Amino acid sequence: MKAAVLREAPGELAVEDVTVAAPEPREVLVANAAAGLCHSDLHFIDGIYPWPLPAVLGHESAGVVTAVGKDVTYVAPGDHVITCVSVFCGECERCLTGHPSLCSDPSVRRPPEAPPRLAQGEEPISQFSELGSFAEELLVHERAVVKIPADIPLDRAALVGCAVITGVGAVFNTAEVPAGSTVAVVGCGGIGLNCVQGAKIAGALRVIAVDTVASKLELAASFGATDLVDAGAGDPVAQVRELTGGGVDYSFEAIGTKATVEAVYAMARPGGTAVVIGMLPLGTKVEIDGVDFLAERRLLGCLMGSNRFRVDMPRILELYRQGRLKLDELVSARITLDGLNAAATELRTGTVARSVVVF
Ligand code: ZN
Numbered sequence: 001m002k003a004a005v006l007r008e009a010p011g012e013l014a015v016e017d018v019t020v021a022a023p024e025p026r027e028v029l030v031a032n033a034a035a036g037l038c039h040s041d042l043h044f045i046d047g048i049y050p051w052p053l054p055a056v057l058g059h060e061s062a063g064v065v066t067a068v069g070k071d072v073t074y075v076a077p078g079d080h081v082i083t084c085v086s087v088f089c090g091e092c093e094r095c096l097t098g099h100p101s102l103c104s105d106p107s108v109r110r111p112p113e114a115p116p117r118l119a120q121g122e123e124p125i126s127q128f129s130e131l132g133s134f135a136e137e138l139l140v141h142e143r144a145v146v147k148i149p150a151d152i153p154l155d156r157a158a159l160v161g162c163a164v165i166t167g168v169g170a171v172f173n174t175a176e177v178p179a180g181s182t183v184a185v186v187g188c189g190g191i192g193l194n195c196v197q198g199a200k201i202a203g204a205l206r207v208i209a210v211d212t213v214a215s216k217l218e219l220a221a222s223f224g225a226t227d228l229v230d231a232g233a234g235d236p237v238a239q240v241r242e243l244t245g246g247g248v249d250y251s252f253e254a255i256g257t258k259a260t261v262e263a264v265y266a267m268a269r270p271g272g273t274a275v276v277i278g279m280l281p282l283g284t285k286v287e288i289d290g291v292d293f294l295a296e297r298r299l300l301g302c303l304m305g306s307n308r309f310r311v312d313m314p315r316i317l318e319l320y321r322q323g324r325l326k327l328d329e330l331v332s333a334r335i336t337l338d339g340l341n342a343a344a345t346e347l348r349t350g351t352v353a354r355s356v357v358v359f
């Protein structure tokens with residue numbers, strides 16, 4: 001099969017022939033239909049975060065099951081699925097107390113001594129986050145997929161695998177935003193737009209979108225933002241405080257920089273909550289004035305929207321079906337595997353929501 005392989009970081013992806021193994025017990029083989037390019041992929045392409053190379057990156061995909069290994073009962077060939085990096089064992093303390101996205105049980109991976117899932121001749125090729133979505137076929141653990149209705153378009157469903165679940169999940173699961181709240185979202189890319197629409201669906205009274213790119217702010221307005229703040233036209237914290245008379249109940253950081261994390265914390269009103277979704281470069285230290293803790297401002301971390309993806313993703317798709325959640329508008333461009341490097345450059349300049357590889 002064809003896959004986009006990263007051999008050095010920083011580096012570029014090269015489309016190469018890769019051999020995929022047959023499914024072992026509990027594994028499923030998926031014919032990939034679509035894969036989104038997420039900002040987190042750039043961290044690995046740019047070498048800001050390490051990953052064993054060579055690797056097939058990509059972690060936001062949907063497709064059709066073509067084969068299953070022994071002991072797989074959840075899916076059968078022909079089922080449509082979305083993949084998720086939050087592969088869970090279902091047995092550990094994290095899983096059994098309602099935090100499957102924090103599961104780190106090794107049973108969902110092939111042991112190091114086992115033959116690799118992907119290879120080129122004798123050389124093993126790693127799958128990013130046990131998925132490796134920039135490939136025509138995905139060989140994954142059965143608990144890395146959720147079954148979805150067959151009438152949902154797979155190029156839209158793919159985006160639910162990371163951008164939508166992370167943004168909407170940060171609102172619903174991590175922060176548990178109640179109706180009537182005031183919300184600010186800093187960064188209106190794929191994740192931020194989904195925070196905006198999650199806040200709208202949750203019944204937030206005000207949803208303030210903050211970005212420096214005018215086209216992204218316009219998109220945020222169409223996703224449900226009630227107020228738009230151009231962070232390039234003056235201190236965004238002062239603008240948000242001005243709009244809300246002292247800060248918001250919930251603020252979300254969807255970029256991943258020290259400055260924006262500090263900004264979302266400062267945008268929270270006394271008793272308010274700031275949620276950090278963005279992936280900060282390794283080693284980044286965040287500075288907060290200690291006196292702010294006396295105002296009971298809370299700072300929450302967030303991984304993949306604190307998801308329970310087998311429950312959350314079908315709900316998200318039902319909201320889409322009802323016309324209450326946007327997916328079509330998230331797709332900025334449909335590309336091929338060959339187009340990933342150019343799409344990565346565009347994503348770095350910050351003008352697109354999502355480029356989606358269609359197979
Ligand atoms: Zn992602």
Ligand code: ZN
Nearest residue numbers: 089092095103
């Ligand atoms: Zn577990």
